[in-house]
Amino acid sequence: MGIEISKISKRFGSTCALREVDLELKEQGLYGLLGNNGAGKTTLFNVITNRLYPDSGSVRVDGAETADRDDVLGKIYMMGEENYYPEDMKVRKAFELTSLFYPAFDKARALELSRQFGIDTKKKITKLSTGYASIFRMILALCVNTPYLLLDEPVLGLDARHRDMFYKALIEKFAETPCTVVISTHLIQEVAHIIGHAVVIRDGAIIKDAPTETLLEGCWSISGPRDKVADFVRGKNAVEESIIGGLSSVLLDGLAEDVPIPDGLEKQKATLQDYFIALMDKEEQRDESSCSQSI
């Protein structure tokens, strides 16, 4: 059971937004959908929730196709960046109506979160600032209690305090009523400690899909004087190198934990963000080299 995405492709004119995407989102997992701008994250969410029809492929939720089926679509709640509510609808009214469509919606919790986040429930949704519009959608997502939750840039426009409150509320919600949560975000460092599984998407294709622990296994950041670092990493799988003056930092993949480090060098466990940046740089270099070869 879970969400099974098979061979999904989607084009917008000459742009290929999704290329034969295969992905499985298991029940009660915390996923991070990571990718640069225009990688296809929102399009993938829109296809899963049936807002967009794919050109080919299928999406199945708990074994059933999503295509225009209310019983299946009702299991997924997507919090996106765009507003899908009527222009004159007020926050409180939206809470009331959500109970109509999602009987498990916890209205009391929604009002409590509104109070905590300081959102005025008498205000029209379209009159909310970017940050509060995100908070409004986030509150709905946290209280709707569907088995699958897709959060597209959930902390867009939120200040540091509200972001922290959101992550805490999300963890609390997950602990109380476990569900599948997929977070698409650019703020990788902030979600790194929350997600258990990372899906990296680039140019509409999934390039990594693994538990974060597996991805970062053997990934170490070695830093120190440039010459010493160069000597140490020679013959090893250096994924990315950054040089500042006489110092350099290299991200190594496949390095055993117990490998001794020469004096003067520092070894640190690579973060998900380091890994993501290195992966993107590597992919870009590969594209450039294949491009120059073809020329």
Next chain:
Amino acid sequence: MNLRAASLYKSKNALKSAGAYFIVLLLILLAVIAIARINVSNGGSSYVTFSGYTIGAWVMMLVMGITAIREDLRFFIQNGIGRRTAFVTQWVAALELAVLLAVGGQLFQFLANAIAQSVPNIRIGELYSMLYAQGAMSLSLWQHVESFVLYLGFLLMAYMGGMFFSLLFYVLNKTMQVVIAVSIPFLLFVGIPFLWPYFSAPLTALYQFCSVNSWNLLLVFLIITAVIGAVNGLITRRIHIRGL
């Protein structure tokens, strides 16, 4: 199909819209009565005529059709309701609103008749009485039934027509939107007069057919509604739903 939740949401909106329309109409009617009374008290002998109920209701249905579909598709998909249910809900809401306005039309006719008893220089008319009852203020029970169903067809056609234009402009790109926007007045003011010789015979036949009785006109309304409704269904089926 989660039709219950979607219909409940739409029904509340339909009731609110109909309520607002009735209030506005009532205020206009009061203003008309006041004008007629002032006219009489000033020794005037001219008639004050008001026949805005039908056209007002038709315009309201058209506007509801234009505005509701996009908003509903967005709101429904956000709340786990697919296109098919959204489309069926539009029919349910349109029918509900049409029934309310058609009943309102009959009540309006009763009211108009009662008013005419006390304010003699007032003429209040609506669709059926003007077309098939020589502008009579008082209708028989059967005439009210005919008037009611004629309203239904007329108003449903307006809703589906509004929905069609809304969906059309939703799915077309900017260039095609401009082309269509220019084509409509062009067709009305240039195309139709130019093509009139070719269409005058069938249109005259259609006019004669509709003049026979209200059921013929209703049939025409229902055919147009069914055709536009089917096209709307086809467009809705594959539409991409975008947020604001």
